[in-house]
Amino acid sequence: MAVQTREVAPAAAPEGAKLLTSVEVARFVAQGFLRFDGIVPDEINGPAVERLAAGPGEVDYGMTVDEAFGPGTLARDLLDLPEVAGALHSLLGPNPTIDHHAVHVRKPHEGEAQPLHGDAIIDVRPDAFDVQMMYYPREVTLEMGGTLSVPGSHLRRTNESDTGRYQNLRGQTRLVCPAGTIVLLHHGIWHGGRRNDSDTARYMYKIRFNPSVKQRLWWDTSDLDDPAIDQELSLRNPWTEVATARLEVYNRVLLWRELSGKDDYDIDFWVTRVRNRPAADQSN
Amino acid sequence: MTATQTQTVQGSTLRQQVLVLYLATSALDARVVGWSRYDGTGASSPTTGDSDEPPYESGVEALQDGWRLIQASQLIPPYPGHEYDMSFLKHEFFFEKLVDIAG
Numbered sequence: 001m002a003v004q005t006r007e008v009a010p011a012a013a014p015e016g017a018k019l020l021t022s023v024e025v026a027r028f029v030a031q032g033f034l035r036f037d038g039i040v041p042d043e044i045n046g047p048a049v050e051r052l053a054a055g056p057g058e059v060d061y062g063m064t065v066d067e068a069f070g071p072g073t074l075a076r077d078l079l080d081l082p083e084v085a086g087a088l089h090s091l092l093g094p095n096p097t098i099d100h101h102a103v104h105v106r107k108p109h110e111g112e113a114q115p116l117h118g119d120a121i122i123d124v125r126p127d128a129f130d131v132q133m134m135y136y137p138r139e140v141t142l143e144m145g146g147t148l149s150v151p152g153s154h155l156r157r158t159n160e161s162d163t164g165r166y167q168n169l170r171g172q173t174r175l176v177c178p179a180g181t182i183v184l185l186h187h188g189i190w191h192g193g194r195r196n197d198s199d200t201a202r203y204m205y206k207i208r209f210n211p212s213v214k215q216r217l218w219w220d221t222s223d224l225d226d227p228a229i230d231q232e233l234s235l236r237n238p239w240t241e242v243a244t245a246r247l248e249v250y251n252r253v254l255l256w257r258e259l260s261g262k263d264d265y266d267i268d269f270w271v272t273r274v275r276n277r278p279a280a281d282q283s284n
Numbered sequence: 285m286t287a288t289q290t291q292t293v294q295g296s297t298l299r300q301q302v303l304v305l306y307l308a309t310s311a312l313d314a315r316v317v318g319w320s321r322y323d324g325t326g327a328s329s330p331t332t333g334d335s336d337e338p339p340y341e342s343g344v345e346a347l348q349d350g351w352r353l354i355q356a357s358q359l360i361p362p363y364p365g366h367e368y369d370m371s372f373l374k375h376e377f378f379f380e381k382l383v384d385i386a387g
Contacts, residue, residue, distance in 0.1 A: 113332040148333035157371045167320035167332050194333040239317045242308050
């Protein structure tokens with residue numbers, strides 16, 4: 001099914017949605033995730049596991065959010081939270097479609113860790129991205145084997161579990177979080193469920209969203225010229241090699257240009273320099 | 285391999301432990317940015333996401349602790365048109381230790 005896109009139009013965020021700032025979107029561009037610890041209230045977290053156990057419901061690829069998740073569903077309750085609605089709108093724009101959803105349960109002392117991987121097949125879109133929402137209804141301790149992820153890995157061009165050889169990287173995130181935590185991920189981030197060495201089952205509910213509009217300026221842009229954006233996009237991750245870390249910044253600049261519409265945005269002149277093509281010398 | 289050699293291998297109690305270090309540059313004395321371990325003795329089961337601190341600070345430090353380097357990544361120029369692409373970690377170094385499991 002062809003995905004319809006359109007040019008930028010005034011944002012129609014859900015009523016009450018708490019939009020991201022430009023600095024927060026730049027952080028997502030650089031790190032590939034945004035984390036919201038404990039933002040889901042206890043009245044949703046409490047019965048969440050039982051609701052998930054009853055089955056999250058059938059969802060077909062390409063359904064709208066309204067088609068996929070009717071009133072009263074757990075997903076609807078999560079997506080209606082102001083922080084979640086605002087963050088998803090900021091990153092995806094209005095009317096994203098549902099790719100798929102799934103419940104992941106790691107039983108006590110269950111077998112093996114997942115190899116480090118990116119979901120689905122290699123996805124090298126330079127001007128668009130999917131967002132994956134991960135919801136943890138209960139507290140996750142280090143021993144319970146919460147999701148491993150590698151900040152800043154999402155712009156690397158690797159295919160699914162070909163990264164399985166990497167067991168540990170400096171600066172990796174071994175998720176430890178309170179109940180009601182939500183993490184929003186760029187589709188390309190390297191991640192995996194860690195081995196559960198505890199006596200307690202670990203639950204995670206995941207929904208993947210596809211954008212249906214050009215992902216540009218859907219957030220609160222009042223800080224679009226904040227120098228903190230440069231700082232976010234310049235940050236080096238401790239697992240990256242010296243030389244490739246510069247390419248990370250280069251590729252973040254390209255993605256930020258797409259999202260912000262600022263075609264001349266740059267950091268330390270890196271993109272501008274290598275694209276410079278002086279005209280032939282006419283002085284003679 | 286001769287029959288005698290085969291017998292020697294089969295009767296051996298030596299097992300291989302493998303350490304993979306990913307370094308910040310192509311130099312063996314560069315800083316460790318990633319690591320993986322595999323234990324042929326069966327005494328341990330290293331796995332994904334099991335530690336936040338590397339076993340060594342550099343490749344040379346692993347040599348000093350008795351690991352034997354068996355492979356380093358080749359330096360391959362970027363393919364034309366893909367000079368700015370990022371993919372796998374480039375500076376991969378394989379080490380081994382032989383452990384006598386009879387002891």
